Amino acid sequence: MLIPEPVQRLIDAFSRLPGVGPKTASRLTFFMLRGGEDLSLELASALQELKANTAVCQQCFNITGVGRTLCEVCAHPRRDPAQICVVEEPLDVLALERTGGFEGHYHVLDGALNPIEGIGPDDLHIKELTARVAAGTIKEVIIATNPSIEGDATAMYIQQQLAPFGVRLTRLARGLPVGGDLEYADQNTLLRALSGRQDLGE
Amino acid sequence: MLIPEPVQRLIDAFSRLPGVGPKTASRLTFFMLRGGEDLSLELASALQELKANTAVCQQCFNITGVGRTLCEVCAHPRRDPAQICVVEEPLDVLALERTGGFEGHYHVLDGALNPIEGIGPDDLHIKELTARVAAGTIKEVIIATNPSIEGDATAMYIQQQLAPFGVRLTRLARGLPVGGDLEYADQNTLLRALSGRQDLGE
Numbered sequence: 001m002l003i004p005e006p007v008q009r010l011i012d013a014f015s016r017l018p019g020v021g022p023k024t025a026s027r028l029t030f031f032m033l034r035g036g037e038d039l040s041l042e043l044a045s046a047l048q049e050l051k052a053n054t055a056v057c058q059q060c061f062n063i064t065g066v067g068r069t070l071c072e073v074c075a076h077p078r079r080d081p082a083q084i085c086v087v088e089e090p091l092d093v094l095a096l097e098r099t100g101g102f103e104g105h106y107h108v109l110d111g112a113l114n115p116i117e118g119i120g121p122d123d124l125h126i127k128e129l130t131a132r133v134a135a136g137t138i139k140e141v142i143i144a145t146n147p148s149i150e151g152d153a154t155a156m157y158i159q160q161q162l163a164p165f166g167v168r169l170t171r172l173a174r175g176l177p178v179g180g181d182l183e184y185a186d187q188n189t190l191l192r193a194l195s196g197r198q199d200l201g202e
Numbered sequence: 203m204l205i206p207e208p209v210q211r212l213i214d215a216f217s218r219l220p221g222v223g224p225k226t227a228s229r230l231t232f233f234m235l236r237g238g239e240d241l242s243l244e245l246a247s248a249l250q251e252l253k254a255n256t257a258v259c260q261q262c263f264n265i266t267g268v269g270r271t272l273c274e275v276c277a278h279p280r281r282d283p284a285q286i287c288v289v290e291e292p293l294d295v296l297a298l299e300r301t302g303g304f305e306g307h308y309h310v311l312d313g314a315l316n317p318i319e320g321i322g323p324d325d326l327h328i329k330e331l332t333a334r335v336a337a338g339t340i341k342e343v344i345i346a347t348n349p350s351i352e353g354d355a356t357a358m359y360i361q362q363q364l365a366p367f368g369v370r371l372t373r374l375a376r377g378l379p380v381g382g383d384l385e386y387a388d389q390n391t392l393l394r395a396l397s398g399r400q401d402l403g404e
Contacts, residue, residue, distance in 0.1 A: 002274055002299050004267040006255035010248040016241055018233050024221065030293045031220050032252055033265060034312070039218055044249040046212040047242040050234055053208035063235060065206040072204055091232045097204050110236070 007033070059132070061108040061125050063090045073097075073106055080104045082139040086129060086158060088112050088146055096144065104142075107132065112150035113157060121157060129158065133165050140168040147174055209235070261334070263310040263327050265292045275299075275308055282306045284341040288331060288360060290314050290348055298346065306344075309334065314352035315359060323359060331360065335367050342370040349376055 003011070007029055014025035032040045057064045057071035064071035073079055073093070083104030087093055093106050109124040121127075132138060143158055145151035159169055175193035176185055185193070205213070209231055216227035234242045259266045259273035266273035275281055275295070285306030289295055295308050311326040323329075334340060345360055347353035361371055377395035378387055387395070 002296065004256050004265060006248070006251050006267075007265060010245075010252050013241070013245040013248045016245075017230055019226065019229070026293060026296070027221070028219055029252070030265075030291060032249065033256065033292070037253055039215070040249040040252060043212075043215040043218075044246040046208070046215045047234065047246040047249075049208050050212050050231070050242060051239055054206050054235065063206055063209060063232075065208075089232060090235070091228060094204065094228070 057108075060084075060106045061110060061128070062093050062106055078103075081137055083142065084132065084138055084140075085142040085144050087144045088151065088154070092144065092146075102142075104140075109145070109154065112145055112148070112154040114150045124154070126158060126161060130161050133162055133167055138167055140170060143169065143171045147172075259310075262286075262308045263312060263330070264295050264308055280305075283339055285344065286334065286340055286342075287344040287346050289346045290353065290356070294346065294348075306342075311347070311356065314347055314350070314356040316352045326356070328360060328363060332363050335364055335369055340369055342372065345371065345373045349374075 010029045010032065011022070011025045014020055014028050015022055017025075020028070053066045055064050055066045055068060056062070057074055058069045059074045060071060062071040062073065068075075080103050084107050085096060085102055085104060086107045086109060087096070088109050088111060090108055093108065096102050096106075107125065107129050109126065109129075111119055111124050113119060113121065113124070129141075133141065141158075141162060143155045145154045145158075155171055162169060173196060174189065175196055176182065176189065182190070212231045212234065213224070213227045216222050216230050217224055219227075222230070255268045257266050257268045257270060258264070259276055260271045261276045262273060264273040264275065270277075282305050286309050287298060287304055287306060288309045288311060289298070290311050290313060292310055295310065298304050298308075309327065309331050311328065311331075313321055313326055315321060315323065315326070331343075335343065343360075343364060345357045347356045347360075357373055364371060375398060376391065377398055378384065378391065384392070
């Protein structure tokens with residue numbers, strides 16, 4: 001064995017991260033070896049404190065600071081509790097918040113339906129979503145799952161579950177990405193952009 | 203602040219890794235949040251023990267296990283101490299070892315000359331290389347610095363330093379990568395492949 005055990009161990013740990021292959025893992029490890037002690041220790045302590053110092057919002061399942069029952073969005077007095085946006089992951093909340101275009105609350109499912117990987121409705125926070133809608137204050141549910149097969153299946157399932165409550169159900173628009181080029185758009189996106197075309201001058 | 207502090211802290215730590223931008227850093231962090239506790243703790247402990255349990259070979263500056271003065275290559279009874287291969291980083295040693303085509307010793311410089319970043323000859327293990335060659339057992343020095351401007355400058359500097367000792371100085375061949383396509387080779391590589399052409403049938 002040419003690689004000392006502690007080095008190989010870190011390479012193995014890095015390799016388990018998504019999108020990090022063995023080559024990147026070695027590069028990161030040797031960067032750590034050459035780089036100052038402080039980055040490895042900072043990364044180690046940030047990792048250790050991550051779970052200990054974060055909590056999950058009891059209402060929308062977004063990530064929040066430890067000791068809080070509601071996340072910043074749910075606890076915000078100006079946000080509209082009548083409109084909720086259903087997303088797959090906390091990262092999606094961040095992406096939507098960055099747009100500054102949504103003033104309602106969120107609901108994080110923690111994934112999408114995926115029969116192949118054995119993820120069914122009970123593995124997601126769908127029951128809790130139904131309960132929130134059943135409580136009566138919600139007027140619109142914007143389903144913002146990913147535009148993928150799993151995201152579409154999840155959206156359809158949620159639609160069926162929420163239909164009896166008579167709330168407005170919407171889904172994020174699909175079409176050409178801003179700054180995109182018609183010529184390079186794939187067939188499905190172009191079809192969606194066509195079928196979802198909007199009237200001008202209204 | 204929408205992102206809880208412990209989450210942001212880990213995102214910041216990941217962002218400092220080479221090749222990891224803010225988006226990848228968030229993805230890794232949220233992967234850690236969703237994934238099992240064991241991976242974050244394993245990664246944290248591997249990071250903490252990396253420096254504590256590794257040492258640098260006193261002869262070639264390669265990475266080795268703690269408590270050892272020589273690395274596995276330098277300590278190996280069958281490796282030829284008369285031939286040394288000069289590389290920039292420990293990762294380069296691994297790459298060469300993987301080929302199985304080199305039976306000599308190594309010398310890790312810990313970088314390459316880079317005036318823009320202020321890396322001069324004294325920041326690299328060049329003095330130690332000169333001392334090893336001056337000791338007299340070495341017959342050939344293969345300079346295997348990267349085929350880059352910095353690597354070439356370093357090779358040239360080493361060549362000047364070692365010239366008085368009369369040892370054989372060589373450099374890794376340049377040319378078309380195996381499995382590559384002539385059509386896609388860049389001009390410089392093609393020029394090198396031409397000027398370094400080898401006779402057939404000898």
